[in-house]
Amino acid sequence: MSTDRCAFCGRVTLNPAAFIGAFPVGSTCARKHLLTEARLRGRSHSVRFVKGGRKHAAERDTKTMDLFGEMA
Secondary structure: OOOOEOOOOOOEOOOOOEEEOOEEEOHHHHHHOOOOHHHHOOOOOOEEEOOOOOOOOOOOOOOOOOOOOOOO
16 A cells, blocks of 8 residues: 655645655645745746645535434
8 A cells, every 4th residue: 555645744645736756745845845836837847736726525415314413
């Protein structure tokens, strides 16, 4: 089993903000080390940015029952 770890801090990175070569960079480290598209535009070919951003909370599923529904 391989886990992706941030290239800077070594923490497990589930949703990387960028990749330096094949190594993922977490969103916090990307901000801390100023890895932004506007800042690196046209200068670095080894940095790839992940499109799509963060994932939001799940949508409500009508088939699943409420855990604490109808408690009186």
